[in-house]
Amino acid sequence: MTKEIIDKLFRSKDYKIVEMSHFAITGGEPTLVPDVIEYLIDTIIELDISIIDYVNSFTNGPYI
Numbered sequence: 001m002t003k004e005i006i007d008k009l010f011r012s013k014d015y016k017i018v019e020m021s022h023f024a025i026t027g028g029e030p031t032l033v034p035d036v037i038e039y040l041i042d043t044i045i046e047l048d049i050s051i052i053d054y055v056n057s058f059t060n061g062p063y064i
Helices: 005-008 036-046
Strands: 020-024 052-055
Touching: 005 036, 020 036
Parallel strands: 020 052
Antiparallel strands: none
């Protein structure tokens, strides 16, 4: 995912996301793009989008 895709999804002029039931970060290895993950989370906070139930992150990285 890129910052441009995040902006198209969350900053659409056609609709506004106000809440999500679940939020999951998956696909490939999300920890390899920390700047994009940070941008995604900052966007959700900035737009005051509520996450109702839970947040998950799936990674292939080692458990520390």
